[in-house]
Amino acid sequence: MPELRIYDSFRRQKIPFTPVEPGKVGMYLCGPTPYAAAHIGHAYSASCFDMIRRALVLLGYQVKFVRNITDVDDKIIKAAAQAGEDPLERSRRFTDEYNREMRLFGILPPDVEPRVSTHIAEIIDVTSKLVANGKAYEVSGDVYYSVASFAPYGQLSGQTPDDLRAGARVDVDERKRAPADFALWKAAKPGEPSWDSPWGKGRPGWHIECSAMCAAHLGETFDLHGGGKDLIFPHHENEIAQSQGAYGPGTFAHYWLHNGFLNFDGEKMSRSEGNVFTCTQIADAVGAEAARFFFSSHHYRSPVEFEYEATRDADGKLATIRFRSLEAADRRLAYFYETLSRIDAFVASGDGGPGAVVAGADTLVNDAREALSDDFNAPVVMAALGEAAKLANKLLDEGKGIDKQVRRRSIARLGADLRTVGNTLGILTAAPIDYLHERRERLVKRRGLDRAAIVALVAERDAARKAKDFARADAIRGEVAPLGVELLDTPTGTDWRVVDAG
RNA sequence: GGAGCCAUAGCCAAGUGGUAAGGCAGAGGUCUGCAAAACCUCCAUCCCCAGUUCAAAUCUGGGUGGCUCCUCCA
Secondary structure (H helix, E strand, O other): OOOOEEEEOOOOEEEEOOOOOOOEEEEEEOOOOOOOOOEHHHHHHHHHHHHHHHHHHHOOOEEEEEEOEOOOOHHHHHHHHHHOOOHHHHHHHHHHHHHHHHHHOOOOOOOEOOEHHHOHHHHHHHHHHHHHOOOEEEEOOEEEEOHHHOOOOOOOOOOOHHHHHHHOOOOOOOOOOOOOOEEEEEEOOOOOOOEOOOOOOEEEOOOHHHHHHHHHHHOOEEEEEEEEHHHHHHHHHHHHHHHHHHHOOOOEEEEEEEEOOEEEOOEEOOHHHOOOOEHHHHHHHHOHHHHHHHHHOOOOOOOEEOOOEEEEOOOOOEEEEEOHHHHHHHHHHHHHHHHHHHHHHHHOOOOOOOOOOOOOOOOHHHHHHHHHHEOOOHHHHHHHHHHHHHHHHHHHHOOOOOOHHHHHHHHHHHHHHHHHHHHHOOOOOOOHHHHHHHHHHHHHHHHOOOHHHHHHHHHHHHHHHHOOOHHHHHHHHHHHHHHOEEEEEEOOEEEEEEOOOO
16 A cells, blocks of 8 residues: 555645554544535535545545534524524434435545534533633633643644734623633523533533544544634634643644635635525536536645536526536546446446456556545546546457457456546446436436427437438437437437537 | 735646646547547646756745635635
8 A cells, every 4th residue: 555645734744644543544524513504615525525534445544434513503593593493403404404415425424423412521521621721711601711821822723812813803702811712611591502511501612512522432632633724723723722731732633634615716605705505506507426526626625616607687686507617527427427337338248257457457446546645636536537437448449459358357347446436536426327317317407408309309310210211310410409419329229418518 | 914825738637856647628530321429649848037956837035916714604
C-alpha cells in the first residue's frame, strides 16, 4: 500500500498519516443540525467525507466513522416554535429526511450517528470536568468556557482572542468574563427543551456536543475530524479548547480535514442570494449520482463552482432552472454506464477465467490507491477511471490480434475494477440499465416529450429498416430529431435516447 | 481592522522544484445504408513584475484580480 499523506488544516500542510492504532482509523464528522430541508452543500460535505471514508477502506484501514446529529439547537427551537412543533420531533423528522437524501446521493450511513439529546449525561460530564479544571465558570445557570484559560486557543483558525474582539459584530453578553467566551451550558428558558444539571435545568450550548460525542464514541484521542471550512472558527476551535481543556494536551483529533465550499457564480450559497438549492431539487433536475460524479471531479479542499441558469416569471418566482455543469457530468456518467453495460453484455458469455490480461487492464485499483493516498485526490482517480473505460471500449470494439481468453479476462477485469473504484467515489453503484432508463425518463420529462408517441415512431422505424425502406426510416429520424430524440440502430433493433446537449 | 484561500487552454479541472493528468467544447479520421455510440489524431508553458536555482506553474518578495472566515452558514 502506498503511504497515505493528508493535508492537516491544523498544521497547514500535507503530512504522512500515522493512526493512533495501526491499521485503524477513528473519524468524526460534524453532521447537520436538522431543522429544515438539506441543501446541496450538506450533500457535498457528506460526499467528501464519504469518499474519504471509503478511500481509507480501499487503502486497507479499518474505519470507525462517527457523524453526529445536532438535534438540540437554537435554530431548531426557533423553527419549531414558528411551526408550533415540538423541537425534538422536528429535528427527528428532518434527520430522517436528511438520511434519506444522503442515501440518494450514495452516501453510506455512518457507523455511529450520535445525537445531542441522547448524550446529555456525557455533555454534563465534560462540562463539569471543565469547571473543575478551572476552564469554565458558571453565571446564574449558564456555564461559559473561559478562552483565556486555554493558552493555545486560536491555533487552528489563526485567530487570537484579541483580534476577535476588534472584529466582533455580535452583542457581547455582559455576564461573560471575556467577549470570546462561549456557552457550554445554557439555563432553561420557557418553551425550550431542558435537562437537569448541576447548574439547574438547561441545555447544552453549541460546540460542546461534539467534544462529548467524540470522547464517547472514539475516545479522548482519535485520528480524523472533519467538516466544512466554515466550521473551523469558531466551532472546531472551540471543540479543541473544550476537549484539550478537559483531557489535556495532545488529546482529541490528530488531523483536521475541511472541505471547500460550493459556490454559485463565484458567490457562496446563501438564502439572501436566492441560490440555495435543496438536495431534492438537484436530484430531480439531474439525478443525485450526476451530482456525486461532479463532486468527484473536484478536490475536496477546493471551492466548487456550481453554475446554474434560472428564469423567473413576472413576480420573481423561479420558473425554470438548469444546472449546465451537472448536466455535463450526467452525460459523462452515462458514458461510464454505457461502457459498463457493454462490458456486462460481453462478459455474460464468459469472463475468461484466471490468468494474464492485456497491458493496462489491471492497474486501475492501484492507480486509484496511489491517487487517494495523496490527500484523497479524487480528480486523479476520475482520470484513471476514464482511461480504464476507454481501454474497455477499445477491447470491446476490436479483438484483432488478442488471444480470445485474454481479451475476455481483460474486459471482465476492467468492469470489476471500474465498479470497485467507482464505488469508492460513490458512483457506478447502480445497474447500468436502471441508470440509463432513469436518465432517459428524466430527460423525457425535462423536454416535455410524449413518450408513447416516440415509442410508436421508433417501432415504425424499426419495421421500416427491417423492410429496407430506408427512405421511410430516414424520414422518421428527421421527424424526431427536432424533439431532441436520437435513434440508435443496434444489431438487435432500434433504440432511442434523448439528446441532452447544452 | 484581523486571519486565510485562490488565479493553469474557449470552459471545467489535476499537478507544489525537473521541461503541463483528465474531461467538455472544437478540427480531422476509422466504423456505419444514413446516423449515433465507440475508438484514433490534433489542440495551453501555467495573472503580471522582480528574485533564488543548473532547473519554477511549482520557492521568495512585490503587484493585480477573485473568494472565504472573524455572524450557530456544510
